[in-house]
Amino acid sequence: MTVAAEALAGRSARRRVRETVVTHVCLVIGVLIFAFPIYLALIGSTHTSGTIGRGDVPLLPGPDAVANYAQAWGIGGGRFMGVPAGGMLLNSLLMASLIAVGKIAISLTSAYAIAFFRFPGRMVFFWLIFITLMLPVEVRIIPTFQVMVSLGMTNSMAGLVIPLIASATATLLFRQFFLTIPDEYVEAAKIDGAGPVRFFFDVLLPLSRTNIAALFVILFIYGWNQYLWPLLIVNDRSLETIVVGLTKMIGSGDAQNEWNVIMATAVLAMVPPVGVVLLMQRWFVRGLTETEK
Template identity: 75%
Template sequence: MAGALVKERGAAADPALRASRARQRRDRWMTHGILLLGVIIFALPIWITLVGSTHDVNTIGRGEVPLWFGGHAVENYVAAWSRGGEAVRNTRAVPAGIMLWNSLVMATLIATGKIIISLLSAYAVVFFSFPGRMAFFWMIFITLMLPVEVRIIPTFQVMVDLHLTDTMAGLVIPVVASATATLLFRQFFLTIPDEYAEAAKIDGAGPLRFFWDVVLPLSRTNIAALFVILFIYGWNQYLWPLLIITDTGLETIVVGLSKMIGRGDAQNEWNAIMATAILALLPPVAVVVLMQRWFVKGLTETEK
């Protein structure tokens, strides 16, 4: 009788179990479907650009939107790398190779400079006691409300007075400070136990030794995560390089892409423009892919 009762209960629970599993499968398929739709929406323009960069200029000039690769990939990429788009009237084309190098140097210096300055400023605020410490921190924090676009005129005047226009220093210095990175490092430094600093003092380690041997190694994952974000921020800079640089030898890839598109009746070399756009994607994608593990770890790790 007990066996029959268990069998009856199992038969009654079985439809509910099957319904639950079916609902889980349906939810899983719906989730994957939404994710796939998002990937298609974001990836389709990149795919069209990639495919368009392998066709000749006449195909794209006729308004055709090819969805598969053509046979002109090598010549288009070689042309974009070595000479850029030459069809823009009254503008001397800049090779994509030069623009990519300028953007790479600029983005690397901006990311590295932001991290160094933010590390030192956050370290001073957390581990040193001096009058007005929190006032200085809040002064740094308030600068979040003053992006480059708001202070661009006085910043430009300062660069002119210092003769830093048309220089890499003029590109990097005005955007090298980061209140966001300072805030993030400060919040992390507050989680470091006070016993570490006390032990370092007992061992005779000074502030710089403590920073180099203890604080910096603990901050590696945070530094890696911030480097990815700040590198992409520097790579995507448009307004400031457009204003401060008139020398084509220092032109960045983002500004150069906009200048490759002609105005009015100018004939655009869309194949070269699309090839340059694909080349412009490669360095930030490479940084994200190569540092993905550190990036995710730096954003999700809670126990240090």
């Protein structure tokens, strides 16, 4: 029995080793697939446009990083010469931050009302919010654009942000979280004389902070990656976002593209969302995995 048990344990250990090796090999391959294009953009941003234009794919850094990033930040490049990446980054940062904060604020209050207040039509409002998840952006974008035009909100930061700050997904997530809060919390707040507003700020918000942090990261990246709506609502170059600006820097046909500046701009465009993820990763992971309230 001892020999058989030892043999079985040895086979189990070898199987675990094989599974670990296969898992790590797959993980490394996946990382390389995702990271290699980013590495090429980073390396390409340090070479001259001629080097990249010849079809060479340099794998080592070049000597022109400072000049390329200075041009991208200060004056732009390609068809967007004169529109610096610094301004587009600021526009994107402001838009993404306002979208994330606005979505969270509206979702928190709407989920609070649906979860804790009893009024006629409460579930009707919830399902109306939920149904909007089934409508693709393309279905809503033309009517939304017409509303913005009628309100005179084209070519404005308000026009960029306001149509995007409602979030059925965040409302659903906050509602589900609020439903897990014990009724004793509500009863204790009533005994202490806390009204709905005080209960919201003193009890619900502290309990929701990890969820808020996780959603902020997701919603910030959502706002940062917006392309179709900013392309439609803005034609003023001073309000261009970095994602739209990048595509407009690339000429069509036989146009000579400054690929070094374009790649430098692409690298700069990655910095804010990566920074947000790195700064908030601890709260982000807790918000996604924490189940005990």
